[in-house]
Amino acid sequence: MQKILIIDDEISVCKLLSGYLQKKGFETASTISGKQGLKKLQQEHFDVVLCDYRLGDFDGSSIYPEIRKVAPEAVVIFITGYVNLQVAIDLVKKGVYQYLEKPLRPDDLLDTIRIALSSKAKSRHYPEPRQHTVVAEEQPVLGQDTSSRELMKSLSLVGPTDYSVVIEGETGTGKESIARLLHQFSKRKNGPFIPIDCGSLSKEIGASELFGHERGAYTGAFADKTGAFELAEGGTIFLDEIANLSLDIQVMLLRAIQERKVRKLGSVRLKEVDVRIVVATNENLIDKVKEGLFREDLYYRINEFTIKVPPLRERPQDLCLLVKHYLEKTGRELDKSICGLDEEVDFLLKNYHWPGNIRELKNMVRRACLLTEDGERISSAALPASIREHENSLLSDTVLPAAFEEAGEEPILDLKSQAHLAEAKHIRKVLHEVGFNKTKAAELLNIDRKTLYQKLKRFELKV
Structure with a gap:
């Protein structure tokens, strides 16, 4: 029976998690401090450590190295009510398996633990993935906006899996950065991350870029070429703007994903590949399917999970x-x-x-x-x-707030509101007369630009 150690300074949380995980077939133990948890790890073997990020005597960044010293083989999962993306990224880079937000959803927790243990079991039977030199890329900057928090939840949920992921978002939203973060969260993080710009692939060179070619496969093929799928072995291949691929290349891509094998142009030999597929698009792929520009079978093959990146x-x-x-x-x-x-x-x-x-x-x-x-x-x-x-x-499209609109009979206002109404109308009139040039408007109003902007904010003069 696999053993899980729960470290949380709330006794109620320890009891709740222990009871749930025991019902799911795990043996559990719990402690209410980091010091007690480290002592427990020295005394017993545990497969998983489920640890609160903020303990009374440690935080996650300080306790993780100590856990690694006494239990180097254990899978470490942090739980927290204080999501900080940069902290999560740093911890995952150091070897933490996952970073889950409270309140925990039982199914998500159970899936994370099972996937972690499955990955750990596989790693015993296969050699460590080869190391690759990777050019440092900028991490996406996500804050505390609701849409950013939802994006972080999606990344935390699907990152550790091998699911194929479609990333949807407008141009410039940072889809490749999100794909790289998915790779960092995955068990393939020590493998290569190979990005391919599908928008730059013509029908003629697309197959060669993706699958490679043998010398002499076509005019101009003067040497053997290794394709992106082989280069991504053990890691992630990222197909950016996949909607731009020709239908011919889509057929070849579908076959490679289904069979997990590729054939170089000019070769008769199939080669097995082990890659995770992540794609991105700034278009609606379902619309492309309806228009006959994107294969329906390929769409459902790559779309095991969708991440929507919100516009700024x-x-x-x-x-x-x-x-x-x-x-x-x-x-x-x-x-x-x-x-x-x-x-x-x-x-x-x-x-x-x-x-x-x-x-x-x-x-x-x-x-x-x-x-x-x-x-x-x-x-x-x-x-x-x-x-x-x-x-x-x-400013030319600005409308006054409802209380200041000139539709119908004006409401009876108190003296202060009436003064604001008159001031707002006068500011808008002056702006209109000078073609919405703020410098000229401020001069005519005998105020500086800073004061003008303060009044625009106060009177809610916005689109």
Whole structure:
């Protein structure tokens, strides 16, 4: 019988988890402190350690190395009510199997434990995957916005499995970064991660890039070539913008996934491959299936689990976090100390629709940092024209809040509200007269631009 040690400083949690896991056929023991847990691990063998991240005497980052010293073979799973993506990434990189959020869903916990134990059993029978030199890639920045938390839950759930995953999201949302994070969460993390841009694959070279070719297989094939599937052996192959593959290549891809074998162009020999399939698209694949542009059987073969990456405009709470991250990163790169954004820029960024998503935001911050003096704040002059021009359309489309609308008979308001109504109407009239040029409007109103922006916020003058 497999044994699980539960370490949690809440006795009720220990009892609840012990009772549930015992009913599922596991032998359990529990302790209410990290110190007691480490002592228990020294005395007995455990297959799994289920540990709360925040204990009275340890946190996850400090107790994990100690667990590894006394129980190097145990699978370690952390549970916490305080999700922090960067902490989760760091722990997984160090060898933690999974990081689950409270309140725990029993089925998710049980699946995670069973998959972990199955992976551990397989590793005893197969050699360790070969190490690969991987170019460091930027990790996705996810904050505390609701959509980001849901994305994190999906990554935590499907990451440790071998499921094929479809990542859906607009251009610039960071789909490849999400795919790399899936790879980091998986038992294949020591294997290769091979990204392929399907949008750049023509019908002629697509098969060669994916499956390889023998010398002389076609005109110009002067040497043997190893395809992406073989390069990804023991790891993950990431097919970006898969909707762009030709139907001919889709047939070959379907066969390779079904049979888990590939044949190089010009060869008669099939070769077995062991890879995880992760794909990404900025289009609706079901629509492509209905249009006859994407094979239905391939769609259902690759779509064991779908992750939807939200666009930046749906992550308003994360905008400040992302800006801060890229300001610090670019500041280090340029050896500059950028002191943040001035109030006008903050207003503009929060009201911009970000069609290019995180990629556009990152490029905007890099450009603005380059144009801003060391020790200064970023001003609107450092912003690209697309954002400055959006500023005018933002105000030209502005409507007053319901209390200030001029539809029908005006309601009877108290003196303060009536004064606000008159002030808001006058500001909008002046802006309209000067073509929504804020500098001219501020001059005519005899206030500075900062005060003008404060009033725009106060009167809810937004799209």
